[in-house]
Amino acid sequence: MTESSQNPWQVCVIGAGPGGYVAAIRLAQRGMRVALIEKNAVGGVCLNWGCIPSKALIHAASILDGLRGADKMGILVDNPRVDFARLMGWKDGVIHKLQGGIRQLLGAHGVTLIEGEAEFLTPHRLQVRPAQGDVLTLDAENFLIATGSSPQALPGLAVDGQRMLDVRDLLSMTTLPASLAVIGGGVIGLEMAMAFSKLGAQVTVLEALEDILPDIDPDCRQILKRALKRRKISLKTGVRAGLSPDASQSGPLLTLSCLDDAGQTTSLAVEKALVAVGRSPNTASLGLARAGLATDERGFIPVDAQCRSRSAHIFAIGDVTRGPLLAHRASHEGLVAAAAIAGDGAASVDTRAMPAAVYTDPELASVGWTEAQARAAGREVRIGSFPLQASGRALTMDAGDGLVKLIADAQTDELLGAHIAGPHAADLIAEAALAIELGASAADVAMTVHAHPTLPESLMEAAEALHHQAIHLYQKP
Numbered sequence: 017m018t019e020s021s022q023n024p025w026q027v028c029v030i031g032a033g034p035g036g037y038v039a040a041i042r043l044a045q046r047g048m049r050v051a052l053i054e055k056n057a058v059g060g061v062c063l064n065w066g067c068i069p070s071k072a073l074i075h076a077a078s079i080l081d082g083l084r085g086a087d088k089m090g091i092l093v094d095n096p097r098v099d100f101a102r103l104m105g106w107k108d109g110v111i112h113k114l115q116g117g118i119r120q121l122l123g124a125h126g127v128t129l130i131e132g133e134a135e136f137l138t139p140h141r142l143q144v145r146p147a148q149g150d151v152l153t154l155d156a157e158n159f160l161i162a163t164g165s166s167p168q169a170l171p172g173l174a175v176d177g178q179r180m181l182d183v184r185d186l187l188s189m190t191t192l193p194a195s196l197a198v199i200g201g202g203v204i205g206l207e208m209a210m211a212f213s214k215l216g217a218q219v220t221v222l223e224a225l226e227d228i229l230p231d232i233d234p235d236c237r238q239i240l241k242r243a244l245k246r247r248k249i250s251l252k253t254g255v256r257a258g259l260s261p262d263a264s265q266s267g268p269l270l271t272l273s274c275l276d277d278a279g280q281t282t283s284l285a286v287e288k289a290l291v292a293v294g295r296s297p298n299t300a301s302l303g304l305a306r307a308g309l310a311t312d313e314r315g316f317i318p319v320d321a322q323c324r325s326r327s328a329h330i331f332a333i334g335d336v337t338r339g340p341l342l343a344h345r346a347s348h349e350g351l352v353a354a355a356a357i358a359g360d361g362a363a364s365v366d367t368r369a370m371p372a373a374v375y376t377d378p379e380l381a382s383v384g385w386t387e388a389q390a391r392a393a394g395r396e397v398r399i400g401s402f403p404l405q406a407s408g409r410a411l412t413m414d415a416g417d418g419l420v421k422l423i424a425d426a427q428t429d430e431l432l433g434a435h436i437a438g439p440h441a442a443d444l445i446a447e448a449a450l451a452i453e454l455g456a457s458a459a460d461v462a463m464t465v466h467a468h469p470t471l472p473e474s475l476m477e478a479a480e481a482l483h484h485q486a487i488h489l490y491q492k493p
Contacts, residue, residue, distance in 0.1 A: 025156040029162060034059070034347045035060075035333045035346030041127060042354035044126050046354065048358065050128065053130045053132060058118050058119055072106070098192065101190045139306075161331065164334060164346075167182040168293050173199065181290050181291065192212075198221045198292060202293070206229070206374065214377075219250070223253045233387070272289060297316050309327055333353050337349075368452060371445045381442045384423070386423070390433060395425050398458075402486070404418035410471060434448030436474075444474075462476055462479035
């Protein structure tokens with residue numbers, strides 16, 4: 017390959033995922049000359065192999081599941097089934113439409129998209145290797161690293177893309193497996209377990225820890241575990257998975273060994289296995305040392321509240337920095353970093369009101385502190401919980417197994433945290449996130465008029481329960 021160079025850019029953004037492309041557009045809106053470099057696909061993992069395709073699959077699976085259970089409402093549907101190849105084709109259409117929209121926005125804002133793999137040569141120079149064509153060198157005043165993360169490997173369970181899969185492989189299949197082992201009881205693992213169970217696969221979840229989702233409120237976690245049991249999804253915690261040493265892996269089934277904490281080993285034969293044990297930052301191939309940067313022991317780039325690294329002209333956002341691996345965190349940090357690069361000295365990341373969601377059934381969502389975190393921070397707290405069995409709207413949706421739980425400071429009534437298990441929890445959490453962002457009290461939520469009958473009423477009811485004034489829930493005097 018020959019090498020060609022570009023004139024100096026004001027900003028080079030490395031990675032066109034939900035952090036990078038958002039930052040690039042905002043920088044262009046601020047009048048800056050921006051190059052955006054992406055080695056795989058515009059939209060990153062989130063759009064192409066993560067958030068969007070998984071939610072498309074989850075939505076379709078929920079429609080199928082609803083049809084199967086509609087007879088209790090007098091809706092009779094004979095033998096609903098899924099054409100899995102057509103489903104995956106529809107999912108791909110959603111991705112292509114959104115990707116095209118992002119490309120159009122980048123072009124409209126004057127962002128130059130360069131497709132290739134970037135590596136630092138010096139603190140102010142990048143080399144970009146495209147899939148085809150000449151190697152480029154790009155000089156820039158500022159850089160923003162937004163290269164995301166990749167699935168973590170698990171020793172002894174190498175992903176082969178055929179039977180041992182990562183989530184990208186799983187979301188690229190065209191044939192529905194009859195049986196699926198999900199290795200890892202985290203967010204990705206449980207979302208896929210629930211979706212594939214609804215689609216008709218027999219699903220087993222293997223989690224090495226003693227419980228799933230350790231960062232989730234324990235009451236919400238219990239509701240999800242009940243739902244897994246009702247759906248006959250086998251959940252095995254305190255179990256370490258490996259390939260069975262005494263079973264052939266050449267037949268139609270993959271045989272896993274399951275070692276529990278008591279030292280007992282059992283075998284599990286499945287058609288496919290998903291390895292979903294976490295993600296690692298994509299920083300190893302960036303040539304960071306030549307840029308004067310070093311990562312921490314886990315590969316993350318240390319940054320300050322403006323997402324600035326120890327090299328003042330290099331910023332990093334999203335999954336390459338410490339914090340929850342959330343697409344919306346990356347987008348938010350992209351906006352903050354763009355503001356800082358453009359000269360806004362007050363721009364700063366505040367994660368106090370950073371929501372998180374798990375798209376299982378029921379959905380789980382949270383923002384702010386858990387009860388344990390609030391007490392550990394020295395706060396005296398009050399708790400208000402409202403069960404969805406008392407929600408008229410939830411019952412009309414046949415979705416009464418859930419709750420809304422609010423945590424407030426016992427002295428000031430400041431809302432500190434919210435945790436929801438139930439339908440549309442990921443949407444409902446936005447109200448609580450806004451309340452925490454604005455410093456609202458639980459009384460503010462209780463006194464806000466909510467339309468009836470709606471699911472958001474449950475936040476109002478939980479706030480009233482926190483003050484021991486619940487109307488639709490009896491509380492002992």
